[in-house]
Amino acid sequence: MVSWLALGWAGAQTIGEPLPAWTEGTLDIHQINTGRGNAAFLVFPDGSTLLVDAGALGNRTERHVAPKPDDSHSAGEVIARYIRRFHPKAESAVLDYALLTHFHGDHMGDVTAASKPSSLGPYKLAGITEVAEHVAIRTMLDRGWPTYDYPAPLQGAMMDNYRAFLKWQTENRGMKVERLKPGRNDQIRLVNSPAKYADFEVRIVMANGEVWTGVASDTRHHFPPLSEMRPDDRPSENPCSAGFRLSYGGFDYFSGGDITGIPEPGAPAWHDVETPVAKAVGPVEVSLLNHHGYIDSQNVFFLAALRPRTWILPVWDSAHPTPSVYNRLRSTRTYPGPRDLFMTNMHPANRIVTPGLDQVASQQGHILVRVSPGGGDYRVIILDDSAEINKVKAVQGPFETR
Numbered sequence: 001m002v003s004w005l006a007l008g009w010a011g012a013q014t015i016g017e018p019l020p021a022w023t024e025g026t027l028d029i030h031q032i033n034t035g036r037g038n039a040a041f042l043v044f045p046d047g048s049t050l051l052v053d054a055g056a057l058g059n060r061t062e063r064h065v066a067p068k069p070d071d072s073h074s075a076g077e078v079i080a081r082y083i084r085r086f087h088p089k090a091e092s093a094v095l096d097y098a099l100l101t102h103f104h105g106d107h108m109g110d111v112t113a114a115s116k117p118s119s120l121g122p123y124k125l126a127g128i129t130e131v132a133e134h135v136a137i138r139t140m141l142d143r144g145w146p147t148y149d150y151p152a153p154l155q156g157a158m159m160d161n162y163r164a165f166l167k168w169q170t171e172n173r174g175m176k177v178e179r180l181k182p183g184r185n186d187q188i189r190l191v192n193s194p195a196k197y198a199d200f201e202v203r204i205v206m207a208n209g210e211v212w213t214g215v216a217s218d219t220r221h222h223f224p225p226l227s228e229m230r231p232d233d234r235p236s237e238n239p240c241s242a243g244f245r246l247s248y249g250g251f252d253y254f255s256g257g258d259i260t261g262i263p264e265p266g267a268p269a270w271h272d273v274e275t276p277v278a279k280a281v282g283p284v285e286v287s288l289l290n291h292h293g294y295i296d297s298q299n300v301f302f303l304a305a306l307r308p309r310t311w312i313l314p315v316w317d318s319a320h321p322t323p324s325v326y327n328r329l330r331s332t333r334t335y336p337g338p339r340d341l342f343m344t345n346m347h348p349a350n351r352i353v354t355p356g357l358d359q360v361a362s363q364q365g366h367i368l369v370r371v372s373p374g375g376g377d378y379r380v381i382i383l384d385d386s387a388e389i390n391k392v393k394a395v396q397g398p399f400e401t402r
């Protein structure tokens with residue numbers, strides 16, 4: 001058997017050098033740090049691609065980190081160029097799928113007075129619509145298509161712009177749009193060689209409070225019917241977030257948007273979405289923190305049920321994470337064994353405020369989880385985010401999967 005090294009396998013990263021290109025059989029999960037919201041770019045083992053969110057915050061306060069690599073380009077442009085750099089097909093890149101976890105600016109892009117018009121259709125460029133200006137999206141997945149009315153009609157400039165974008169793209173570019181189907185493992189598929197990677201799966205775990213049970217593709221409605229809720233108990237946008245579990249051989253990854261796990265005092269217990277989600281997902285190797293590690297997230301049950309070796313935190317605010325969340329996350333009373341936290345962009349104020357945060361595995365940079373062919377182990381690779389060459393800053397692992 002020829003060794004992977006002899007073939008120049010994507011596992012041969014060198015610090016200070018550019019990242020070796022993705023190769024067939026490898027799974028790449030990039031968290032792109034723009035400092036303006038979440039964006040994850042995934043290259044599946046057969047080269048199929050998925051973008052999860054394309055955040056572009058509209059306003060900036062002292063609580064927010066600085067844009068990366070600088071403020072000369074919008075977040076949407078930075079994301080699109082990053083995708084072209086690391087996509088197997090580079091300049092002819094298309095996205096097989098793009099998924100919005102929920103409809104907030106740090107995940108889909110705020111429309112502001114500064115948003116430029118599209119050169120394609122009658123809509124503005126912000127976040128996801130700007131990515132699509134440069135990299136075509138074949139299938140768009142979100143929690144609201146086609147009615148966008150749960151738990152109430154979704155309105156405002158950002159949603160109006162997004163719907164104008166979908167209308168133009170479906171009518172003129174053949175884009176498909178689908179509402180996310182919780183419980184299903186056949187909505188996001190390998191599009192190139194599915195038969196070759198039978199142990200690869202993307203399972204939609206939840207959206208709109210409908211949560212997979214962990215059995216077949218069954219779901220249950222975690223939220224009570226709208227008619228039985230007090231109006232002020234209605235779920236906000238965050239607990240309606242969509243999320244998924246990706247599995248490849250022994251490797252499992254969870255991405256849960258901004259779901260919440262700790263209800264506000266006096267709020268109904270069903271505002272905790274993390275607990276039913278955690279029951280279905282079970283142990284994973286790598287997980288994103290929910291809701292950027294904010295005060296209402298990462299309850300003890302969720303931490304103990306997923307018990308990942310690797311936590312990844314997409315950051316843009318000084319409260320990402322809050323001290324209470326970090327305290328729970330690092331406690332070996334929650335679950336035994338080592339675990340690391342990788343942050344895309346620690347706010348300097350949080351380094352002072354949160355005990356222990358200055359010792360996390362990474363404070364700054366794009367974060368790539370690169371899973372070896374077959375899913376037997378993975379590495380966490382930090383890429384320099386100060387320039388668009390993205391040299392390798394650090395490599396941790398390999399970590400064996402279970």
Ligand SMILES: [Zn+2]
Pocket residue numbers: 104106107258291292
């Ligand atoms: Zn968010």
